[in-house]
Amino acid sequence: xxxxxxxxxxxxxxxxxxxxxxxxxxxxxxxDNAQTQVEMTGCASQDFDEADAALxxxxxxxxxxxxxxxxxxxxxxxxxxxxxxxxxxxWVDYRDGQCAAYGFQAHMGTMEPMLIYQCQAELTxxxxxxxxxxAEGQNN
Numbered sequence: 001x002x003x004x005x006x007x008x009x010x011x012x013x014x015x016x017x018x019x020x021x022x023x024x025x026x027x028x029x030x031x032d033n034a035q036t037q038v039e040m041t042g043c044a045s046q047d048f049d050e051a052d053a054a055l056x057x058x059x060x061x062x063x064x065x066x067x068x069x070x071x072x073x074x075x076x077x078x079x080x081x082x083x084x085x086x087x088x089x090x091w092v093d094y095r096d097g098q099c100a101a102y103g104f105q106a107h108m109g110t111m112e113p114m115l116i117y118q119c120q121a122e123l124t125x126x127x128x129x130x131x132x133x134x135a136e137g138q139n140n
Contacts, residue, residue, distance in 0.1 A: 029042045029043050029046065031043035031046065031047075037110045037111065037114070040114050041110075041111075041113050041114040041117065044113075044114045044117035044118050044121065045113075045117050047117065047118070047121045048117045048118075048120045048121040048124065050121075051120075051121040051124040051125050051128070052120075052124055054124075054125075054128050055124050055125075055127060055128045055131070058128045058131045058132050058135070059088065059131055061131075061132075061135050062084065062131040062132070062134050062135040063081060063084055063085075064135075065134070065135040066080040066081040066083075066084045066134075066135075067080075067081045069081075084134075091127055095120060095123045095124065095127070096120075098119065098123065099115075099116045099119035099120045099123065100116065102115055102116065102119040103115045103116040103119070
């Protein structure tokens, strides 16, 4: 039994750092010249990640605007922030379902993930614009 523990300890010592090393050695994608499916999918993933980061930043601003709106109402009239949260959760479900359906154009193929990321990025940018307009409307 003691030997198993030592063996497991040695394996853990050498295996755990491998993912970190792999991340450091991963080449940066040239998305302007992506040619392979792996590169195109990686670029689509990066595009979605950027769109998602922008959405999250805008959502925080919009939520703050809705919270401020709620503060201007009597307690029994509040609900703007709660409705935004409800709408955002429904939108995430919609986006994920819509993009999964969109990906079926290449179901089980190597293009499917790329199509899903592209769809998610497009819908996410659209939603970011909606959230910005909502927040700006609250400031009028």
